[in-house]
Amino acid sequence: MNHFKLFLISMTLCSCSPNKFVSMTLCSCSPNKFGFKAFETGTYVREDFKNQRLDFNRGGFAYIENMAGSAAIYCCDTIAKGTYTVDYVRQTVRLSSPESLNNALLPVVVLETEITAADSILIDIINPVESSSQGGEAEGPKLYYKIKLEGDGDQKFFDSINARRFEQSSFTIGAVPANSKLKSISIDIFPNFQRLSLRNYSVKSASTLTYQIKDSKTNHFKISIPELDMGFLTFLRLNQDIISIINTDRLEWDGNYYSKEK
Numbered sequence: 001m002n003h004f005k006l007f008l009i010s011m012t013l014c015s016c017s018p019n020k021f022v023s024m025t026l027c028s029c030s031p032n033k034f035g036f037k038a039f040e041t042g043t044y045v046r047e048d049f050k051n052q053r054l055d056f057n058r059g060g061f062a063y064i065e066n067m068a069g070s071a072a073i074y075c076c077d078t079i080a081k082g083t084y085t086v087d088y089v090r091q092t093v094r095l096s097s098p099e100s101l102n103n104a105l106l107p108v109v110v111l112e113t114e115i116t117a118a119d120s121i122l123i124d125i126i127n128p129v130e131s132s133s134q135g136g137e138a139e140g141p142k143l144y145y146k147i148k149l150e151g152d153g154d155q156k157f158f159d160s161i162n163a164r165r166f167e168q169s170s171f172t173i174g175a176v177p178a179n180s181k182l183k184s185i186s187i188d189i190f191p192n193f194q195r196l197s198l199r200n201y202s203v204k205s206a207s208t209l210t211y212q213i214k215d216s217k218t219n220h221f222k223i224s225i226p227e228l229d230m231g232f233l234t235f236l237r238l239n240q241d242i243i244s245i246i247n248t249d250r251l252e253w254d255g256n257y258y259s260k261e262k
Contacts, residue, residue, distance in 0.1 A: 037245050039086045039093060044251050044258035054243075054251070054258055056084065061095060063236070065199075079200065080236040093243040093251070101235055105209045106227050108187075112218040121176065123147065124222045125169040125187065128229035129196075140195045141167040146188040148210075153180025165190075175219075185221065186210040191233055200234045 046052040051066040063080040082097040115122065129142055145166045149158045154177045161173050176182050187208045193201050208225060243253040249260040 037091055038248050039088075039245055040248055040260065043261040045261055047257045047259055049256075052079075053261075054253070056093075060084065063095075078231070078235070080238055082238060091245045093245065095238045095241040095243065097235065097238045100227060101232065101237055102239070103227075105207055106189075106225050106232075108208045108211055109224040109226065110185075110211050111222040111224075112213065112215055113220045113222075114215070114217045115220050118219055119175045120172045120219070121174070121182075122172050122220045123166075123170065124220075125225065126222065127169075127225040129191075129233065130169045132230060140192055142192055142195050143169070144190040144192060145169070146190075147173070148186045148188065149182060150184045150210075151176070151180055151182040153177060181216055182213055182218075184210050184212050185223075187223065187225070189225075189228065196230075196233070198230070198234050200236065202234055202236060203232070206232070 041056040041058065044054045044056070053064050055062045055064060060082055061084045062078055064077050065079055066077065080095070080097060082095060082101075084096070085094050086092075087094065125145060127143075146164070147161060147166070149161050151158055157174070157177050157180060164173075189206045189208075191198075191201070191203070191205075206228065208223075211223070241253075243251050246252055246257070251258045
């Protein structure tokens with residue numbers, strides 16, 4: 001249970017003499033003393049749809065829907081998660097998603113190697129979505145990729161690669177012309193929602209940070225995108241979303257009421 005207390009401090013300076021002393025009184029009051037409704041951690045179940053619930057603990061919140069009987073939909077029981085703050089004056093709870101979900105660009109980890117026998121550039125993209133066994137019965141890839149290459153020299157070559165869309169996570173592109181130098185690479189990602197059969201479609205596309213190439217001789221790039229998982233694609237993005245505190249056992253969020261589980 002969360003406890004909200006106000007401390008009223010009264011101080012009396014009796015004298016500047018070292019023989020005198022300072023008296024201090026601390027008074028603590030519960031929010032109910034001021035007409036505020038207390039907020040308690042725990043589980044709040046949606047009244048008109050028992051499969052949905054809000055879980056609050058000291059570490060944060062989770063918005064969950066029981067997926068039982070929904071075998072055709074993949075990932076995840078958790079619809080949203082993050083942190084929350086309680087405003088007793090306004091009688092609200094504010095929900096916010098983790099900062100990583102709201103980042104504009106996904107970080108990458110890149111391994112550069114040189115394959116002397118190869119005259120083309122090989123790209124391997126690794127991420128939890130591709131590694132997951134989850135997915136619908138529809139044909140096709142889980143993700144589509146577009147590569148953004150930047151460099152010096154033959155811009156027509158770079159433009160021709162940047163215009164293509166790749167349906168596999170491993171593919172080759174043409175060799176960089178002799179009069180050109182590859183300087184950086186980034187990736188745009190487009191989920192194939194028909195193939196993934198996700199509950200929510202929170203992002204239509206995503207992009208990675210631009211990676212600056214270290215060795216001009218590199219022709220094999222193994223690019224890992226660890227934060228590109230099912231949760232990233234499905235979790236709702238919340239930014240100070242407001243829940244109203246009706247009383248200690250009842251909340252209202254987005255027009256729906258949630259009662260505290262006993």
